[in-house]
Amino acid sequence: MLRTAVVCAALVSAACAGAARLTHGFQVWTEEGARRIEVALAPVPAPAVSVQGPGLAAGELRGLLANGRDISVVEFVYTHCETLCLAGGTVFQQMQAALQARATPPHVQLVSISFDPERDDPARLATYAERMAADARWWRFVRVPTATQTRTLLDAFRVVVVPDGRDFQHNAALLVVDREGRLLRIFDFAEQQLALDYALHLAEGGKP
Missing domain, CATH: 1.20.5 (Single alpha-helices involved in coiled-coils or other helix-helix interfaces)
Structure with missing residues (x-):
């Protein structure tokens, strides 16, 4: 006994x-929760991948995110999505309105990154941006032009994207990236105000 x-x-x-x-x-108790804690403990630098988008000269993602000026709130999308991506678009529309309403323009930018390079060329992204009423002063749409580089970015930021034959199953979140291009925090869409407040805090010189 x-x-x-x-x-x-x-x-x-x-x-x-x-x-x-x-x-x-x-x-x-979930992989997503673990990802968020790991990122908070050890910020993840944006990988060296190329990006293209409407009104944007071809260059590297690091150049867009690590511009030394703006804090970025990033989402991953594809324009044929009719579920999570539209919800994310609504969240970004609300964030854009909040940024536009501030008396002093903050150094915060919204960046939607497509993980569907075959269909989401710059022209398609421009049409989608117009549909979302995106103001290019605040909200950028880009794609990583090759599948290999797209996978490099998704793996670096641990974004789950699974093709289902015609479209994709994917997780959705708001990623806050600092002026050096490092992913610092990950928030749920339901935490959009918290994500925006954190981005504004960093933009005003606050500590991570």
Whole structure:
């Protein structure tokens, strides 16, 4: 009996230790939650991938995000999406309105990055931006032009995109990137005000 109790206790202890390790001290129970904590603890630099978009000279994503001036709020989309991406577009529309309403224009930019380079060429992105009533002074639409570089970016920021035959299944979030092009925080769409407040805090010189 005593031996059985000791073995059971050891197994429970090992299980708890494993769970604590996998959930960052029981702070999270999902892969998405783990991603958010890991990014907060160790910011992720934007990889060296090319981007193209309406009204934007061809260049690197780092040049767009790490411009030394703007804090970026980033979302990942594809223009044929009729679910999560439209919800994200609504969130960005509201953020854009909040930025436009400020008496002093803040150094915050909104960036929608397409992960569907075959269909989302710059012309298609321009049409989509018009549909979203995007103001290019605040809100940029870009694509990474090759599938290989797109995968590099998605892997770096741990964005899950799974082709389902015709379209994609993907996770959705608001990513806050600093002036050096480092991903600092990840927020749910439901936390849009928190994400915007954090971006404004950084833009005003606040600490991460």
